[in-house]
Amino acid sequence: MWSYVLRRLLLMVPTLLGVLALTFAVIQFVPGGPVEQMVAQLEGRQGGGETAARATGYRGRQGVEPAQLEEIRKLYGFDKPPLERFWQMLKSFARFDLGQSFHHHQDVWSLVRQKLPVSISLGLWTFVLSYLISVPLGIAKAVRAGSRFDAVSSLLVLAGYAIPGFVLGVALLVLFGGGSLLAWFPLRGLTSANWDELSVGAKVVDYLWHITLPVTASVLGSFAVITMLTKNTFLEEIGKQYVITARAKGLDERRVLWRHVLRNASIPLITGFPAAFIGAFFTGSLLIETLFSLDGLGLLGYEAVMRRDYPVVLGTLYLFTLIGLVTRLIGDLCYVWVDPRVRFD
Template sequence: MTSYFIRRLLLVIPTFLGITLVVFTITRLVPGGPIERIIAQARQMNMSEGNTSGGSSLQDDSPLSPDQIEELKKFYGFDKPILISYLDWLGKILVLDLGVSTRYYDPVWEIIKDKLPVSAYYGIVTTILTYLVCIPLGVLKAIKHKSFIDSTSSIIVLIGYALPGFIVAIILFVWPAAQWDWFPLGGFISEDFEDLTLAEQIWDVIHHSVLPLIAYMIGGFATMTFLMKNTLMDHLASDYIRTAIAKGLSFRSAVFKHAFRNSLIPLATHFGNNISLFLAGSFLIEKVFNIDGLGLLGFESLVERDYPIVLGVLVITSILGLLGNILSDFCVALVDPRVKFD
């Protein structure tokens, strides 16, 4: 088992190289980038100073001289071939240097580090709450199949699934937060957070996160709940449950002592993926609730062609995703003794 997981960890390396190489190449091939941004900025500056220097510079294609552009290319490493500059970038990654943002001129790692706790909080809480809701609900629905509770919860869960998260976010933002003033309008913590007692701080975080969490999770219930319900129902109809009842077990104990663990196997395969998926966040929900998380950072950096941040976020999320896969395997091995890794 140990050797299997060591092998899996080693396989992370080539996968990681593949992901980053592809994205790195794309950032080089698509138009736009820090140099174009600086050119645009320079042009704007020229325009505002245009009254004094006359119209000649406006007709120029570029406000910067070719030498200046060459210098900029050198500064950002665009003068080298893709592969060489990729290797340069990779070399820095290995010593945990993610580079410097081309927008803020701050180290990328510092920027990401600021957002990480927020994203981790939402990611972990969402995952835990999703499982806490979906597993009991799925069990209840399986046992009470075709009952009133089963049908109503199906309708609710499916409506949640059909609504895009950001629409829910907007609805929650407009009514419970803005109109009725039940919840804060957004943000992760209040401005006077530092002055609060610990209990008040905890309450503050919870109070701020209720609406975003609903928006994050509402679509996630359906898959997990139905997966739980359907696998449990399959197992309830299986021969070994009949054996268990023939042994003298009550139906309830047969469900919880025999069928339940078997039904967790497919859920366990999702566990690692879910946690990394939620961690990466959803920029639209972050945007609505003004949460400063990784999702929003990644999206804005992409729009602004801030490639060091784009790649930095990619490094974090892809490593989490790859480790999440291994975590899933581990969870499966934990619940299913038939799974042996050698």
């Protein structure tokens, strides 16, 4: 197993380099970069749209002196060749220095830490509720396979899976956020304006009051995958010989399901657990965060791309790709932990 782990760790290096190199190469050809935006501001225009459209050679930069343009390029590090900039970026990333944001004027680590609580709130609640509801529901569907309960519950979870989260979010705001009918929940934010003045109990209630609609919009679509996976794995295990033997010996049906079937049927669920758990901390839903005015990682990434804030784009990409690769390795190792019969060779 250790040789397998070593090989996987070594394979992470070219994978990570490939992702960064591809993204860095694409960035070199994207118009409207920080230099063009600064030139546009100096020329008195709002935004870099016009200059970005004619970025090649910076034609039309009347009013900006060559020396001033060179200072701008040096300010953003574009005075060096692309390969040199890429090599410097890799050396910084090796020290886990993610760089300095062009727009926010602070290091990328600080930005990630600032935005992470919002994404944790959405992701963690989505993760917990998905497993707490979907796993028992999948077991119940497997036990009652072919019944009316199975058919109706399948229809409901698949309908929820088919509805996009942002569409459901709009509907929830219209129905329960004071849009047209009921004003039961707030429209935006994770807390009220007087959060600091509230007691501990009132803060908990206020937080749950604000998070209800965003979490509902995020979690509904995740029920279907886990529910159907649980149902199918249980059905497969229930039909095996050891279950028939246990029932023939007179074991209680509940004991057969929860002590024998569950252990074997939970292998796909447990092996996917690390990725789902880590993803809960670093998953940002742009549309949900924008819809409910939540300033999280999803909105940070979108704004970084739109503003051509390349250190944020590349820094967060490096961080999340590295976390994703390590999480996949942990998920694979969970196979051995759950089922000792698995051999990586």
